[in-house]
Amino acid sequence: KRVLDAGQSWLVVSLVGACIGVNAALISIITEWLSDLKNGYCYDGWWLNQQFCCWEIEYEDENGCESWHPWSDVVLAQWIIYVLFAATFSFTASHLVKNIAKYAAGSGISEIKCILAGFVMKGFLGFWTLAIKSLTLPLVIASGLSVGKEGPSVHVACCVGSVVAGLFARFSRSHGKMREILTAASAAGVAVAFGSPIGGVLFSIEEMTSNFSIKTMWRSFVCALVATFTLAAMNPYRSGKLVLFAVTYDRDWHFFEIFFFVILGVFGGLYGAFMVKFNMQWAAFRRKHLAKYPVVEAVSLATLTGVIAYSNRFLRIDMTEGMSILFRECEGGGDYDHLCQTSVQWSVAISLFVATVIRVCLVVVSYGAKVPCGIFVPSMAVGATFGRMVGILVKALWSANKESGIFAVCQPDVPCITPGTYAFLGAAAALSGVMRITVTVVVIMFELTGALTYILPTMIVLLVTKAVGDFLGTTGIADEAIRFNGYPFLDKDDHAYNMAVSRVMRTDLHTLPVTGTTVREIEETLNSTAVQGYPIVSNDGRNILMGYIGRAELRYVLDKAKKTQGTAPDMPCSFASETDDHDEMEFSGIATGPGVGMDEDISMELIETTATHEVLKLWPWVNQTPLSVSPQLPLEIVMQLFKRMGPRVILVEDHGMLHGLVTVKDVLKYTATETGEMRSRWDETQFE
Amino acid sequence: KRVLDAGQSWLVVSLVGACIGVNAALISIITEWLSDLKNGYCYDGWWLNQQFCCWEIEYEDENGCESWHPWSDVVLAQWIIYVLFAATFSFTASHLVKNIAKYAAGSGISEIKCILAGFVMKGFLGFWTLAIKSLTLPLVIASGLSVGKEGPSVHVACCVGSVVAGLFARFSRSHGKMREILTAASAAGVAVAFGSPIGGVLFSIEEMTSNFSIKTMWRSFVCALVATFTLAAMNPYRSGKLVLFAVTYDRDWHFFEIFFFVILGVFGGLYGAFMVKFNMQWAAFRRKHLAKYPVVEAVSLATLTGVIAYSNRFLRIDMTEGMSILFRECEGGGDYDHLCQTSVQWSVAISLFVATVIRVCLVVVSYGAKVPCGIFVPSMAVGATFGRMVGILVKALWSANKESGIFAVCQPDVPCITPGTYAFLGAAAALSGVMRITVTVVVIMFELTGALTYILPTMIVLLVTKAVGDFLGTTGIADEAIRFNGYPFLDKDDHAYNMAVSRVMRTDLHTLPVTGTTVREIEETLNSTAVQGYPIVSNDGRNILMGYIGRAELRYVLDKAKKTQGTAPDMPCSFASETDDHDEMEFSGIATGPGVGMDEDISMELIETTATHEVLKLWPWVNQTPLSVSPQLPLEIVMQLFKRMGPRVILVEDHGMLHGLVTVKDVLKYTATETGEMRSRWDETQFE
Known part of the structure; x- marks a missing residue:
């Protein structure tokens, strides 16, 4: 009997993992297609996105291949169509959320933390939430809003876990067993979102569960493995890679760079504190004034984002794609849009700074809108633009003082500073700053990119971020949302001294x-x-x-x-x-x-x-x-x-x-x- | 006051980490020197090991450069001197342990688990244990015994933690505070042993602590970071690398290979069960018959190992070095000693098989001898030889059936099978099988080698290993030793149903x-x-x-x-x-x-x-x-x-x-x- 029970548990965990993987692959495919639809359509078949439309064509410029037709040749018309599509997508998404499943809004991580701590929220993990969130997530991402799909992906995964495990009496009858499945599902959610199975397991340990056990960790491991494997087998990107932005840094870092890494860490801490504070203030404003107009809010945000973002080359492109460009080394095809040209370094740096500032403002107002929205990738994108800017400035500093001071340790004839690594570290810092998680971030960054040699710098940056955050008294945005919404959750560091x-x-x-x-x-x-x-x-x-x-x-x-x-x-x-x-x-x-x-x-x-x-x-x-x-x-x-x-x-x-x-x-x-x-x-x- | 206290905690954790890093660097340097001393000496200075002796010389054959003098030119004499040195080293080590600090024997992980669970064992983490274990560890490794330095490294790190933190009243007075430091120190111990800071943190979570908290995890993070950073700054290998055996696999894996990976996983599970069972039986034998002759036992083992191992090329070389050879791809300088020649593939496979069997036997009798000894690296070495053998066989199978069956998916003109990856996965499986840890092993393997693309295969292999181990009812060797020694430790899965x-x-x-x-x-x-x-x-x-x-x-x-x-x-x-x-x-x-x-x-x-x-x-x-x-x-x-x-x-x-x-x-x-x-x-x- 016990063996049978255990076997059933493993079966259910694997089944949940497989469903999460399939769902994630579908979401990815639809997202890609919708994103490209803003720019044009494929002549060979309307269901193909730009990548598949141009699959067999060698030559590819910015506007794709011959089969791929942009909606217009005039830039202004392109812009207007782009914004119109964005508005339509966000209208559809917010309308569906408002009328069918209001729990599909937001990232859902705060609520799941409460559920895992032992509370019950009827319908939050139900079938309709799952269906609507899975459907609207691609729309929201394609609409270009400054929100990510990684947080909602955790919620979607938990819905899958709840729906699938709910078919088995053993789990539907017992809240305790169900919570184990949900913990595993949350790991799988992060695993498929980032292609980072171990990162998912750590996320479930560091952020989600309040009481850790080896058994739960092992279930998370299996669920994340099966989900990632399913995703890899479905291969939605047709790249054969799980890793979103694989980079290999040829050069190692220098000890003197730690000084600049500390700046990135401080930025991460400040960004986290800023974001948590102002996002919560905006949430209070939203509750007071915008509660009745969720659709109007979402459409306005998408329109605004479309209008503003189109003018800056780092804001216009997809955040994930943007990061993969910013992370690259300059050598070997990394010179996207003259990013590495010393002649235009100042204009690039200014452009990156503007992108950072605008993105921060957009994230403050977008995260928490009544559509599915996460804050992982937007934060990383903010960190990446800021980090790349710092990297370019440090490189300029080095170019001007090659022989002197701290730069004397550099070898004279090879590049000494790799701005891509600064972008990488900046992204890690911003993510850690806003979520207040550390070990998970190290593993995720490192599974995302494979940048093994940078593990010590990453850890140092996150140490500084954590210290700055602690100094400013920031808590993670998920915990802050719990407090803001008044959910019943006993915080890890709630204290009550001198009280019987x-x-x-x-x-x-x-x-x-x-x-x-x-x-x-x-x-x-x-x-x-x-x-x-x-x-x-x-x-x-x-x-x-x-x-x-x-x-x-x-x-x-x-x-x-x-x-x-x-x-x-x-x-x-x-x-x-x-x-x-x-x-x-x-x-x-x-x-x-x-x-x-x-x-x-x-x-x-x-x-x-x-x-x-x-x-x-x-x-x-x-x-x-x-x-x-x-x-x-x-x-x-x-x-x-x-x-x-x-x-x-x-x-x-x-x-x-x-x-x-x-x-x-x-x-x-x-x-x-x-x-x-x-x-x-x-x-x-x-x-x- | 609270801020001051918190500051002191961080200071102590960092200080402990730094001391662990320095100590680990010294142990590494001495180990290298003693290991090479068995083969010869440096003419330019007796204190130089082979690598530094030949530092500036371009040309290097197996016997090193000109300044490096082997003890003799006759092979038989070389052998005898090699064995004599091994015997001397092991005599010195076991003598010191027996007479000065008997707690320095063994790996110490079982005892530390009990200490972290709340018990006290006077002197186990004292200064003399630290001094003698740090001193004898290089001797034991250099003597060529089939034991590793990674387990003892955890014990040494905890001793450092106990000694350093004991200087502060806040920690010496409170067992609870001290345990937090010890947990962090154990993470740093693994971190410096493998050059794997995040692996260390996970080790402390998965294996060492019985009650997990975010605060402790974060301390482990800092301690492991500082220790690894110190080690990196001291740079004992002068390679600038933390990674012991960095490999980059150019080729990805194929889905059909999962079948063979499963074999490796099964091997890992069986190896773990075999090792735990027979090592414990040998421990019972040792307690009964050899308790009075620890020095004789150690010297005999070292002599025996020296005599046997010298005849097999995979046993003769250092285990770490051996693994780095076995992990490599055949292309690009990986053809050590004709390992990749198709013409001699059968003799290589047999040689690897023999090495596997002999190593298993040697580990069974060596682990637990009254000298510092760990089982991490020996297990990995066993897995690596077995895995490489499987890899060579699969490669031979592919060569014979390039067009047919499952191999049809391979591209015809490039190598399809990478035997090095099988060695890598075998090492992971054996380590996981004997310690019964999973997530930690994935992260360690991955920090050791940077083989990011192989994360899914690694997880699959460990899943199989875990399933086989569970089926056979194996517990980790550390827990088994706790039970054998009758230490007071409440196991994670001790149950007592129906009892008030x-x-x-x-x-x-x-x-x-x-x-x-x-x-x-x-x-x-x-x-x-x-x-x-x-x-x-x-x-x-x-x-x-x-x-x-x-x-x-x-x-x-x-x-x-x-x-x-x-x-x-x-x-x-x-x-x-x-x-x-x-x-x-x-x-x-x-x-x-x-x-x-x-x-x-x-x-x-x-x-x-x-x-x-x-x-x-x-x-x-x-x-x-x-x-x-x-x-x-x-x-x-x-x-x-x-x-x-x-x-x-x-x-x-x-x-x-x-x-x-x-x-x-x-x-x-x-x-x-x-x-x-x-x-x-x-x-x-x-x-x-």
Whole structure:
């Protein structure tokens, strides 16, 4: 039985991975086609994008081959058509999102973090979210908005995981098992988005899960592997490469360059802080003034982006393509659009600076619009343009002072500075600055490009970024969005010193007496309260804690009893353990023990053994040993218990007597009022 | 204050990293020199190894340049001198280990895992262990024993961490803080051993720590970065490379090759199972028969290895060098010793097979000898020889059937099979098979070689290896050694279903009454018992749990009171809280709360505020809210609490009354007797 179960888990994880891979390949293909459609169409077949249209033609200039027809030969007309297409795409996308699946908007990473931490948000990972997000993502990317598809790709992957695993009873019945699948799916989402399987696994560890286990890591590994493999086998880019922008740097770095790398790190930290601050301010503005006009907002943004971006050569091209150009070495075909010409270095540097500034502004207002949108690639693009600018300036500095100072260590006759590596490091810094993840970024950058020799510089840059971010008190944009939206999430570094749990606990409890209630009374309690579960107390008035029963279990067993045995409404109910035999007690304690999210299977298995005599016996569903603490226990430790053990509720008892109970929401409510933060919205949100 | 503390932590982590880097560089340099000393000496200076001796000479044949003098020109004499040197080196190493620091023997990874799980082993991370292990490691490697320096490198790094951080009161006083440093140091140990900083971080996550946190990961990142950077700056190989065996594979892999990759994965799994089983059997034999002759054993092994290995060209050369040869592509200088000649392919394949078999046997008997020895690189070497053999066979198969079957997809005029990649994948499989780590191996292999295009094949191979290992029920060799030695370590997948904690708990408790004892009585209790701490109970005979005090705290405060105030032996002691004021209570509860290994600082800070009147007040040192559970709680959940919350002891109370207490050792003792395993030795071991 156990072997079979384990086998099924692996099967489901692999199936989820395969579906994620197929879905990602389809999204890629459609995105490419739509992007090219803005510029022209293929004479040989409207369904071909520019690359495939010109597949067998050797010669290729900027406007493609003969079969590829631009919409117009006049630049102004090209521009207008480009903007019109962008507006149409964004209109379609935002319209679909608004009317069919509002959860498809945004990146979804914040919400998934909450779901993985144990909350439930109905419909967020459902089929319609999946369908609409998969469909609108290519439209949004093709519309040219300054948003990425990597964040939404994680959400899409989790939807696939939820839908596919939901077909299996083992997973649909157990939130715990489902969360394992979702964690693996989030790894696969990053893996297919970047072609970086190990980066995906690390992302799931560093960003997504709150409690790490080797088993989950291994599932993520398998899911990411299968997804990436499927994507590689489908080969959507027909390049045979998973790597988006493979570069090989021939030259190694010099120790003196670390000084300039530090500048890039500082930029990453500042960019992160700036982005988080102003994006959140813009989000507040959006909530206040734009909430009713999501379609208008998206269309205006796309039009604006199209109009502005067309004027700058680094903004006009696709962000991914732009990065692959900026990352290249100057030697060997890297001189795109005179990027490497010393004669125009100043104009190129200015152009890059303008691109950086405009892109930052566009990202601030675009990320969070009511369409699928991620911030990974836009951040990297910002970092890459800034980094390349720094690289060009350093190269100019070197050209002017070849013999002197720090540049004396360079060999005289070969190029000393590789501006492409600065772009690479800048991209890493910006990504790390805005997401506040480090190890993941190193691995992703390094799987993206294969630039192995630059692993130490990358790490140094991210160290500086992290230090700057910590100094400025920035948190990751996903965590900031959680706070902004008031989602119930216990942050990794939420602290509450000098506080006993008794201050926080809820004392207005809905308890059930261990004996002496009837089915009708329980039904009434169920209907009149909205809590997740009920502590069972002794009915001698001393309030001795006897156990805990979840709302879902109680509902289930009552319904079943009514349906199968036609239980009368005034039948007495008993939560008391049947037997005084110790072994039996223990067994039942185990059967229903896991209130701590461990192996929820066990409790499910016993549900079939209903016991019905003249008294409705509910004890097999009672968790007779709920996690309980004493009132003096520091809140700090209760928070640790929540984070590491993952229970939904912790009971507070003093010498056997029930004093109160505490949930994550109670803790958050307390810390919010205590620290004066505006963090009281979770009662309105959809999280359960 | 907090900022200062955080700053000090970073400083110490960086300092530890730098020391690890310097130490690793010195070990590398000495190892190289000693290894070459077996073959000859440098005329220009005895302190130069072959590489530096011949540094400026262009022409280099197998016997080096002119300045490099082999000990003899006769092959037989060369052989004898080689063996004599090997014997001398191993004699010196084992003698030093035996007489000065016996903890320097072995790899040390198992013990460090236990230490990181919360136990203490005096002297294991001390200065002498560090000095002797650093000194003998080069000797052992140079002696040619089939052992690696990567495992011991982790131990050495942890010793450095312990010694350096021990200079700071903040770390020497707190086991929790020290463990964070040790985790970071273990990451740096792997980082410098392989030149793989991110691999080191993952190693610390996947293999070493039992409870993962982002903060620890980030420290590991910094420590590994600083250590690798220091090593790179010292540049011991003078190659400017961190990467031991950088390869670039020009050709991509084909889908049909997956079939052969699976063979490599199966080999890895089988090798792991074989190695774990027989190495443990040999360890049992060693304990029984060879325990008294560690020096004789080491010298015999070195002699035997020298005699046997000299006859096979793949065994004779250094394992690292051998791997770098086996990993190479045939084109571009990879034809070492006719490895790529089709004419001699069969003899090469047989030679590789023989090398594989002999190496496996040598590793079985060598790993665990009473000298510093690791199993990482030997396993990789085994996998590389086997993999290269498979590669050569596949290549031969392709040569014979170029047009037919699965090989039809190959382009006709270019080589289709790259045997070097098979060696690479074989090495990964064998390493993963014996250590049972996966993500870490992918990253290490990939940082070692930069073979980015092979990331999917590597993952597939490791998936197969993992599946085979799981099927055979293999556990990692480090965990197996923990079990063999009976160390107190709660395994990640130790299970105990259907069992309440009351069955396991210890009931013969040494409690202290809350009031009514004297200093003398407490002293007597301290002297007559050896437990880690004492529950405080009410003195009304009802055994109500009031708190818990650690042995160390009790000892400290008594000694201090005697020294500073000259407390009389019959002075009464009180553990009762002074005040009934609730706020005060809470505060003290927090001050001494963390029995759960969280932030041990807090409790230390209060220690200075001794209160002495006519009664010795001990309450500030009492943890008034120790982690306690009810007797019916399933053992499973208690084990989860131990693993995730990391307390040293959990008290068992029922409705306020103390029933017993349980420690990790109790749990292990129980599961051991229950499952019938021979696992009862930890009372004899040095762990506290």
